[in-house]
Amino acid sequence: MNASEEPAAVELRPLSARSVVLSLLLGAHPPELPVRDLLRAVEPFGIGGSTLRAALSRMVAAGDLRRADGVYGIGDRLLERQRRQDAAVHPRTRDWTGEWEMAVVTATGRGPAERAGLRTGLTALRLAELREGVWLRPANLRRPWPDGLDDVVRRFTARPDEPGEDLAARLWPLDAWAATARALLAHAARADRPADRFTALAAVVRHLLADPVLPAPLLPARWPGPELRAAYAAYRRELTEEMLGHAGR
Numbered sequence: 001m002n003a004s005e006e007p008a009a010v011e012l013r014p015l016s017a018r019s020v021v022l023s024l025l026l027g028a029h030p031p032e033l034p035v036r037d038l039l040r041a042v043e044p045f046g047i048g049g050s051t052l053r054a055a056l057s058r059m060v061a062a063g064d065l066r067r068a069d070g071v072y073g074i075g076d077r078l079l080e081r082q083r084r085q086d087a088a089v090h091p092r093t094r095d096w097t098g099e100w101e102m103a104v105v106t107a108t109g110r111g112p113a114e115r116a117g118l119r120t121g122l123t124a125l126r127l128a129e130l131r132e133g134v135w136l137r138p139a140n141l142r143r144p145w146p147d148g149l150d151d152v153v154r155r156f157t158a159r160p161d162e163p164g165e166d167l168a169a170r171l172w173p174l175d176a177w178a179a180t181a182r183a184l185l186a187h188a189a190r191a192d193r194p195a196d197r198f199t200a201l202a203a204v205v206r207h208l209l210a211d212p213v214l215p216a217p218l219l220p221a222r223w224p225g226p227e228l229r230a231a232y233a234a235y236r237r238e239l240t241e242e243m244l245g246h247a248g249r
Helices: 017-026 035-045 049-062 076-089 112-124 164-171 174-190 194-209 225-244
Strands: 032-034 065-068 071-074 100-105 128-131 134-138 153-158
Touching: 017 032, 017 035, 017 049, 017 071, 017 076, 017 194, 032 035, 035 049, 035 071, 035 194, 049 065, 071 076, 076 194, 076 225, 112 128, 128 164, 134 164, 174 194, 174 225, 194 225
Parallel strands: none
Antiparallel strands: 032 071, 065 071, 100 134, 100 153, 128 134
């Protein structure tokens, strides 16, 4: 089955030279690779050396990458993106006591761009909006609170009167997320070519970023989040070894 047969569940985006390079580097620790490894890695995508070098030059000029002695690494502004991606694959949790985090937007007079940026930031923290300006989630995550948000948001802990399962179901489309996760697992398992599997893994990362990482008591039965994370780690390790020609990246 190809991607067009799964339009409601799986979103597979074509990978350009830029997106392939970024996917490789964001998954590497440390996030840097010699140009010879990048040349080898992009071959399965039909990306030639001249196309790759042109993309690398543009990315360095834009500040996405830095270059030193033939080694390319992600720039400072993408390090936060790598941190969020790592947290999506390996979220840090703690025992849940039944309390919920609540973030109430207190700043006024902000323009559309500022409001959109705040929404993006709160969503990245895996908070969901209950109503305008009121965001919450179960207090089961360990993650830093970004600098600057305390100037526009006040934080509280609460124990809602509404049953936690009902509140979680209202805040997040859990059934839809689970259905897409299972479709991605099936698609990645069927993909034979490295390029197809790599494209599927890019979609998996995007999907994991939208996982609310809820405590087990609030999740539907047979929640596929842990399975999707485990499959991603295994497939990525295999693909990296195959595309770069050696292990250890």
